[in-house]
Amino acid sequence: MKIIKNLFHLIRDELISVIILVISKLGYIIARIIFPIIISILIDEVYYNKNRNIFFNMLILFVILFLQIQTFFSLDLFNWKYIQNHLIIKLKKSMFYNVLRSKPYYISQNNSGDIITTINNDTAILMDIINQNIARFINSIITFIVTIIFVVKINWILAIIFILGSIITYISTTKNRVKINEISGNYRRKCGQFNGKIYEWLNYFKDLKLTMDDDKIKNIFEVNVNELINEEVIIETNNFIYRKYHEIIMMLLRIIYYFICTYLIINNSITIGIFMAIMMYYDKICASYDDIIGLFFEFSKRKVSIKKIDDILKIDREELDEGLKLTTPIEEIVYKNVDFKYNDTYKIIENINLKFDKDIIYTIVGPSGVGKSSLMYLLFGFYDLNQGEIIINNVDFKNYSLKDIRNSIAYVSQESYSFYGTVRDNLTMGNPNISDDDIWKVIDSLGLKYVIQSLHDGLDTNTSDKSFGLSGGQLQRFCVARALLKNSNIMIFDEVTSAQDNESELLILRRVQSTHKNKIIIFITHRISTVLESKEVIFFKKDKSIESGSVENLLASSNTFKELFNLKESKKEYDNITKNKSMETVR
Structure with missing residues (x-):
C-alpha cells in the first residue's frame, strides 16, 4: 500500500526515537516474563527449603525489576508520544499538499466532508493503529510465544491445551470479524457524508434560514444521527458477543488447568512455586491472546481509515512544473x-x-x-x-x-469568497511583494477604501474576525481587487x-x-x-x-x-x- 511507503518515508527522521521505542518495548516484555520465575523461586525456597535469607535478596531483585519495567514503560510512552505528534503533523501536511496538487475533478467527484474527516480524524486513528494495533500486536505475539515456551519447559500438555483453545477461538470468531469489517466501512462512509452535509448547512446558513424549513433539516439530521448510532450499536453488539464467547472458552481452559495442576502437585510433579508461575503465565497468555483477538476486531473497524488515507496519498497529482516556460507575456x-x-x-x-x-x-x-x-x-x-x-x-x-x-x-x-488570513494576505495572493500603496489605490478605485479602513485592524484584520462582514457586492469587488493586484x-x-x-x-x-x-x-x-x-x-x-x-x-x-x-x-x-x-x- 502507498500508505506504508509514505509512513516509512515520514518516519526516517525519527529513526533514533523508533530504535529507542523498540528497545524499550522488548525490555518491558522481557522484564515482565522474568517476573513469574522470581516469584516461583521465592515461594519454593521459602516454603520447601525454609530459606528465609533469599526473601530479602529476591525483594531487592523484585524492586530492581519493577523499576526496570517502569523505566521501559516510560521510555515507550514518551517516545511514542513524540513520534506520534511529529508523524501526525507530517502526514496531515503530506495529505493536504496532495489534495492541493490534485487534479480538479478529484474535489468535484468526492465529498468535501469525507476529505476533511480523513485529514483531521483518520490520521489520528492511523496513529492508534500503529501503536495499539501493530505495536501491541507484536508485543502480544512475542509475549504469547515466549510464555508458551516457558510453559512447554514446565509441562508440554498444558501448553498444547492452551494452543488448541486459542486456535478454536480464533477460527470461531472469523465470521464475526468479517461482519464488523463490513459494518465499519459503511459507518465510516456515512460519517464522512454526514460531515459534508453539516459543512454545507453551516456554509449556506443564511440561505437555509430563509427557507423556513427547519423541520426538514432537523429530520435529515436526526435520520443521519440515528443511522450512525444504529451502526455503532451493531458493531458493539458483535464485539460484546465475541468477548463473552471468548470469556467462556478461557474459563473452561482455566478449569482444565486447575485440574491438571492439582493432579501434578499431588503427584509431586510440580512445586507450589511452579504452580504459581504457571498460573501467572496462564494469565499472561490469556491477556496476550485476548489482546491479539481484540486487536483484530479493532483493526477491522479502523482499517477503513487506512484506505481513506491511502486513497488521498495515491491521488493523481498535477505536474505543475513540467513543460516549457512562458518567457514572454501571452498575446x-x-x-x-x-x-x-x-x-x-x-x-x-x-x-x-x-x-x-x-x-x-x-x-x-x-x-x-x-x-x-x-x-x-x-x-x-x-x-x-x-x-x-x-x-x-x-x-x-x-x-x-x-x-x-x-x-x-x-x-x-x-462565487465570491475570502480565504482564511488577513485582508492583506487575501489581496496579495499571487503577488505577495506588492506594496500597501498599490493595494490602497486598487481598493480605492473599487469603492472599498473606507470599508477596509473601518475594519478593526485595517489590512491586518483577519477575515474570520466579526468586523469583516462584507456584503455580497463588496465581497465581489474584494475578489476583483485581488485579481487586479495579481x-x-x-x-x-x-x-x-x-x-x-x-x-x-x-x-x-x-x-x-x-x-x-x-x-x-x-x-x-x-x-x-x-x-x-x-x-x-x-x-x-x-x-x-x-x-x-x-x-x-x-x-x-x-x-x-x-x-x-x-x-x-x-x-x-x-x-x-x-x-x-x-x-x-x-x-
Missing part, C-alpha cells in the same frame, strides 16, 4: 476545433473555434449550461480536451508548464457584477478598462450593461454554435441574442442603453 489564445464533455456525459463544448488577442476586452454571453465557464476551465488546465487544441503564442498550451499558465491568469469566479496579462471575470448596483458595476468596468493595455480581458456575463463595455462579444447559443462580433452587429443580426436580453427593438433600446451609460460616465 494570443486560439481555441481550435475544441470538444469537451464531463466524464461520459453529453458534449458541453463542440467544435469551438475562437481567438483572443491582447488589448481587447471580450464578453462571453449565452444561456446557462452552454459551456461558457467550462471554456475557461480548459485554459486553466482543470480538464483535458476531448478533441482539438488550445494554442498560446503559436504553441500548444499542453507544452507549457501549468504553473506558468496559471501565473499568467487572474480569475474571478461566480496583475496577470490574462484577466477573466465570471459574473463579477451580478451582485452590483449600476454605480458599483461601473466602478468595476472602468477600473478593468484602465488596465487592459497589453492584456487579454474576458468577461462572462448575463448583463447587457457589461456587454456594452466590450469591443468583441462571443455569443454561445443553445445548439452549441457561436456568433461573434461587436454588440451593434449582434443586435442587428441575431434575434437569439436580442431575446437573451429581452430586447424587442434592438436599435432603439441599444441607443437608450448607450445614452444612459454615457450619462453615467459623465457623472
